[in-house]
Amino acid sequence: MTRAAGLGRDPGDIGAASPSSTGTTTGTTTGAGTSTGAGPQRPASSGGKPPRRRTARGRAARGRTSRGPSAPATDRGFLSDFDWRRPHVRWTMRGAHSLLLIGLVVGCVGPMLWLTKAAISTTQDTLRAPMELWPSGVDWDNLSTAWNQAEISTYFANTVWVALGSWFFQLLVATTGGYVLAVLRPAYARVITGAVLATLFLPGVIVLVPLFLTVLDLPLLNVSLLNTYWAVWLPAGANAFNVLLVKRFMDSLPGDVFEAARMDGAGPLRMLWSVALPMSKPVLGVVSIFAVLNAWKDFLWPLIVLPEPTMQPLSVRLPIIRDTVELDVFLAALLISMALPIAIFLVFQRLFLRNAGLGGAVKG
């Protein structure tokens, strides 16, 4: 369950991810000579430094300024160049790395390759000889059967719809909220920031049931969101981590730019749209990717608020499909459900690995 565990694990992500996330910050705003008052959360290293791809490494490099620019191993780890020249160290490390690579390929990619294989095998083959390659031929029909007969197409579309809406509301709340708290800074901004921060530190499990009852009967409005996508979209907006991430990014934008825009007669909304948002593209990219991916992963919350089968996303539907279709079709359905997140990861790999602490983190 992404929600509950997500809230529980987020606080440390700030600590864990800050070197890398500020890396994005410095990468774009550097050189601009930040003159906005440094907020308390603003890292000391984010002003006026030359652009670096990764601050974490950059910081390490700065720590070594005593070394001349011609110093040999700027990227050294616990092994020195001398160590690397010793044959037994070199061969041990090479051996260890080869084993590691094999282990990672078998352990991490292996299950997915098996799934790909099994998705186009017959049920009999998968049950009798799961590790053999198509003893009775390739069965491509599984994929179309899953897509059409098992109605994976419907649930796939539902998932896309859930993800798009969650993405929109997360972005709406995070950008407007972050902008007000970081740039406009009304007198009550500190209180609001504190209250947003507080939700980050409470284990998500507390709100599960009360949140469900709130969605059943929204206070003041007296409407029920049950069996509507609003029930997934709107709570997704209340993501403290996104707000604080965007706020911190906008904290480090140069204040002169906003001052200039104000002089030219831009109102707050215009400043958000034409100045703050275009300058915040990197952080909005990070928020967007993880918003879509987390919506794709989410299970418990849509299970609770979308009891209507025709509206459910893949994650909720797959366990039920498991009992109603044949194994080969079910495995094809699993493969289809996994394809998009993996494709997104492969395309945006660098973004993920630089900001991994934000979305994935230490669950389990």
Added chain:
Amino acid sequence: MSATIRWVRHGGLSTLLLLLPLLLAFGYFGWYPIGRAVVMSFQETNLVTEPVWVGLDNFRSVLADPLFWTSVRNTAYFTVLALLFGYPIPLVLAVLMSEVRRYKGLFSALAYLPVVVPPVVAVLLWRVFYDASSSGVFNTILGWFGLGPFPWIQDASSAMPSLVLQATWSNAGATVIIYLAALTSVRTELYDAAEVDGAGVWGKIWNVTLPQLRGILLITLILQVIATFQIFTEPYLMTGGGPNNATTTVLLQIYDYAFRFGDYGAATALSLLLALFLAVMSAVYFRLTRSWSTT
């Protein structure tokens, strides 16, 4: 009155309007439910009649439930196993990977790949792997080495370790990436210093690398404990709490109270107890480890 007009002129109103999405989202779906959780745990709520104030009854019935201690024990067992499997593996991987000189990106991408697989897909796939017959995927592979067949999730004693194995596979990659990022900020002049003092490879890892990761190691430890205490998807989809309640966790209990029995009071009471426990544990942990931490 004039104060209000000045406030509007100076953009106070438009500021507030821009803040509205945040206030509404957090008001409805953040702050309000948190407050309501506390109130609800002292009430009997069944959605039909008005909630009735029942004092500590919810807490009493939750604590008296014979499954309470079972689920607490199981959750603690899951957490301990997850620490044994899941805590050292990412660290060893990250330390090894930090010395990779070429294709480092490939290594980290491979390690991170399982993290992007949606948990439901991962759990259901592993459920197929755990097929207890001798022609199950894992049993076939182990059969090549003359091992097994093992019952995996069919047996009460091996069900929980099986869940932990899957959860570790799914999540270790994210921690590896965190450690890798932390490793790049290790102050490398200390390695030079250690070498001058004649330290070997192990000496450098033990005396320079690990101490500098201390801060992040302490944080990932407590975060992992907090997250594993809220484990739900794995037992719910893999074993449904069975066999014989061997994998019923606290969150599964909360889910059952609320969404199977409609006892929302008991569900929130148990949630609150869990949250309180986690808060107290984190506070004690941070107090105890304050002097070790570097951050």
